[in-house]
Amino acid sequence: MMWKERYRIGVDLIDNQHKELFNRLSNFIQIVQNDTHWEDKMDDVKKTLDFMKEYVVYHFNDEERYQEEISYPELEEHREVHANFREAINEYVRTFEEGQFNEKKIKEFAAKLMTWLIVHVCKMDQKIGEYAREKGGKV
Numbered sequence: 001m002m003w004k005e006r007y008r009i010g011v012d013l014i015d016n017q018h019k020e021l022f023n024r025l026s027n028f029i030q031i032v033q034n035d036t037h038w039e040d041k042m043d044d045v046k047k048t049l050d051f052m053k054e055y056v057v058y059h060f061n062d063e064e065r066y067q068e069e070i071s072y073p074e075l076e077e078h079r080e081v082h083a084n085f086r087e088a089i090n091e092y093v094r095t096f097e098e099g100q101f102n103e104k105k106i107k108e109f110a111a112k113l114m115t116w117l118i119v120h121v122c123k124m125d126q127k128i129g130e131y132a133r134e135k136g137g138k139v
């Protein structure tokens with residue numbers, strides 16, 4: 001389990017969705033690291049791509065809606081970062097559909113998900129929670 005209490009931003013809806021993302025990711029990373037041949041991991045790669053493609057959109061929408069609700073001043077930058085990540089996921093989906101996934105690509109995809117999620121949740125998303133608390137609004 002990769003989720004850590006310090007990732008919590010203090011907004012239950014968002015924290016629970018982040019937990020779900022980290023859960024999925026940590027399962028996937030275990031599969032990536034196990035000893036089976038990479039070609040036998042392709043089902044899990046496909047499942048993870050499908051999940052990320054769908055859930056990331058759903059989660060980003062909720063997170064952006066929350067930022068709107070609290071009139072978060074950095075919403076536009078945040079939207080852009082989300083859009084870039086969504087595009088990165090779509091690019092992996094395309095690469096997969098073209099049959100271009102191999103061992104190296106699987107590892108790259110897992111590493112990208114992990115670093116992106118940790119950095120984003122620890123930095124940008126934390127600031128949403130801080131702003132909401134400062135404002136004393138609904139958290």
Ligand SMILES: [Fe+2]
Pocket residue numbers: 063078082120124125
């Ligand atoms: Fe975010």
